[in-house]
Amino acid sequence: MIQEMLSYPFLVRALLGGVLVSLCAALLGVSLVLKRYSMIGDGLSHVSFGALSIAVAVGWQPLALSIPVVTVAAFLLLRLTENSRIKSDAAIAMISASSLAAGIVVTSLTTGMTTDVSSYMFGSILAMSRQDVLLSILLSGVVLSLFVFCYNKIFAVTFDENFAKATGVRVGFYNTLIAVLTAVTIVLGMRMMGAMLISSLVIFPALTAMRIFKSFCGVVICSGILSVLCFCTGIVLSYQLSTPAGASVVMVNLGVYLLFTLASRLGVRQYKGKDMEV
Amino acid sequence: MKPFIVCEHVDFGYENQDAVIDLNLTIDPGDYLCIVGANGSGKSTLIKGLLGLLAPTAGTLAVAEELRRGGIGYLPQQTAAQRDFPATVREVVLSGTLNSRKNRPFYSRAEKNLAEQGMERLGITKLQNRCYRELSGGQQQRVLIARALCATEQMLILDEPITGLDPSAIQEFYRLIRKLNQEDRITIVMVSHDIRSVISQAGKILHLQQRTLFFGPAADYAASEAGKGFLEG
Known part of the structure; x- marks a missing residue:
């Protein structure tokens, strides 16, 4: 079956690009989650949706517009988070809702709400182009x-x-570097995973790894490996069950998270039991 | 011996608001200085200034050459994010050896030795592979001191170090700091709310309320105007 999958060039691109993007998202995610910046990933994906819709409406290269716009948004969100005078969670919610709305308005005024919009929202396995794959290798x-x-x-x-x-x-x-790299990761992964789902690639692997691992090094490595494994499993499942790729990957991530949570609970119980015996 | 830090008529502030005004302060090697004052009196701003993270808006701040070379060890207030951070004690202590002048990607043997000595000194070698978030407040504080000692042997700046510690851990903490000050001759600058203990521990007191209300030996503080007001209020 794997061989059959690999005979489709678009699936090969999706797998290669997706593996690289989810690896980047997981690594950057460890730092973002621990610094309580998880919401930034979500905010950026909505900004990215807005930028993408506008680029398509105007007829530009999607990445040429959305990468700079999302990078600027990443700067802004980081500044907001550092500046304690403004409540950053509210600001992020505001920015993400506004750019989502802007994207929808622009699309319905020009091309109308087509399947394109739905595929931005929930992702499409066909979205990885050759150029995207090259960019994700670079990233x-x-x-x-x-x-x-x-x-x-x-x-x-x-x-x-x-x-x-x-x-x-x-x-x-370093903060800026992490924000910019996150921005590029999200723009690249968004069309495949979907604007609503891409932030899960940032958050899930880090949270899952933290359930079991107790050193930063362990969390980073485990999060990277988990992310890649979950992505591949998700794509295979999506191929077999004909479900959307993004949602399938998120479901696999959720499953692994629950499994790790259970394992850590059991581990704690055993550990406590041992303590009592001593 | 030349003083480590001399402030003459120094103002510190942000944009158009001065948080510390007209400060005259001398920190000599081996001092144990406590900075006290109400919330918003400019203590944290002063700490930032001493660390070189904030330039004075007026006056002169002179830092001794050896201190500039050796660096200042800093013990910041703990943040909520740190309390459940997945990192081993060893990882945390090692991060104290990072320094702006070294741009190597990995820790050298010398830096690892330094971290091991630091852990030995604070009696946390046995904890080195434990997770930071599983430690008690007092143990976490020891880890952070070991980390700060990796950055310097000369001066430690501690910002509200006893917040969140239980009473026995607080006593233990003061003992430890006094030992570092007296036996290892490490200069201590500490910001604290715990005024009563501070008088018995510190050598010098600086009472800040934007301007200096008191600066001098701790023994004289209780009898001073500022001290009386603060102790009774």
């Missing part, structure tokens, strides 16, 4: 080298920004 190269060569800095910035600042780590630089 995952950058993200992987960031996590290998600047791993310690990322740990410091994620664990304790103030301390990192005081020891001279360029905290602003």
Whole structure:
């Protein structure tokens, strides 16, 4: 069956691009989730939807418009989160609803609400183009080298920004870098996973890994591996059951999360039992 | 010995609001200085200024060359996000050795040794593979001190370190800080609410209410105007 799947060029592209994007999303997600920035992923996907709809309506290259727009949005959202005067969760909710609305209005004024819009919302397996795959190879190269060569800095910035600042780590630089990379990841993954579902790639693997692993290193590695495995399983299931790719991947992620939660509960009970015996 | 930090008529502030006004302060090597004051009196702003994260808006702030080279160890207030952070004690302590001048991607042998010594010194070597979020408040505080000591051997700045500790952990904490100050000659600058304990522990007190209400030996503080008001109020 796998062989049959691989005979379709669009499926090969989807698998390759999807694996790389979900790997990036999972790695960046560990830092975002731990810094309580989970909502940023959700906000950015809605902004990305707005930008994409406008690009299609105007007839531009979708990525050429949405990558810069979403990057700017990522900057803005980070600034909002750092600035405690504005309640950042409300601001993110506002921005994401507005850009979703803008996208829908623009689309219905031009092409009308077609299947295209629905496929942006909930994703389409056909969406990965050759160009997207190339971009995701580039992106995952950058993200992987960031996590290998600047791993310690990322740990410091994620664990304790103030301390990192005081020891001279360029905290602003790393925050911005993570935000920009997240933006590109979301734009790339969105059309396949869907605007409503892409943020799950950022959040689920990190949360799942945290159930069991107790070191940052363990969480990062486990989250990356889980994300790739869940994505592949999701795509295979989607092929067999003819369900939408994005939703299938999210369901697999949810299943693994529940499994890990159960395992950690059982583990704790056993651990406590041992303590009692001693 | 030359003083570590000298502030002369220094103002610190944000945009158009001064949080600290006309501060004169000298921190000598081996000092144990406590900064007290009500909420919003400029304590945290002053800490940022001492760490070099905020430039003074007026006056001169002179930092000794050796301190600039060796760096300042910092113990920030704990954030909610940290309390359930998946990281081992070892990972946290090691992150103290990161320094702006080193751009190598991995920790060197020397840095690992430094972290091991730090853990040994604070008696947390046995905890090194435990998860930070599973430790008690007092143990977490030890981990953070070990991390700060990896960054410097000269001066520690502690921001509200006893918040959230239980009474016995607080006593233990003060003992530890006094030991670091007296035996290892590490300069301590601590921001605290716990005024009564602070008088018996610290060498010098700075009472801040935007302007300096009191700066001098801790022994004189209780008798001063500022001290009386604060202790009775």
